[in-house]
Amino acid sequence: MAETNIESLIRSLVTPLLKHPQALSxxxxxxxxxHRYIIDTDPSDVGRLIGRQGHVAAALRTVVEGSQSRRANSKRVRLLINDHRH
Structure with missing residues (x-):
C-alpha cells in the first residue's frame, strides 16, 4: 500500500475552507x-478551521490521523492549528 503524503492531504482538506488560501502554510x-503538522493561515480564517466548539478541527484531525499507516513502529501524526489570537 502506498504511503499517504500527509502535507498534501492537509492542504487539500483545508484550502476549500479558507477565504485567503494564499496565506496557508x-x-x-x-x-x-x-510528526507534528502546524497550520498557519490568515488570522481571519482561524475560526473557519476550528469551527464551532472545535468540530471542524476534530474532523480534520480524525481524517489526517486515520490516513496514517498502522505499522507498530510508525510515529503518530498530530495536527495543530496556530491560533494567532492567543
Whole structure:
C-alpha cells in the first residue's frame, strides 16, 4: 500500500475552507513520538478551521490521523492549528 503524503492531504482538506488560501502554510516538526503538522493561515480564517466548539478541527484531525499507516513502529501524526489570537 502506498504511503499517504500527509502535507498534501492537509492542504487539500483545508484550502476549500479558507477565504485567503494564499496565506496557508504548513510546517512539519518531528520528535521521538510524533510528526507534528502546524497550520498557519490568515488570522481571519482561524475560526473557519476550528469551527464551532472545535468540530471542524476534530474532523480534520480524525481524517489526517486515520490516513496514517498502522505499522507498530510508525510515529503518530498530530495536527495543530496556530491560533494567532492567543
Amino acid at each position: 504548513i510546517t512539519q516538526h518531528s520528535d521521538g513520538r510524533y
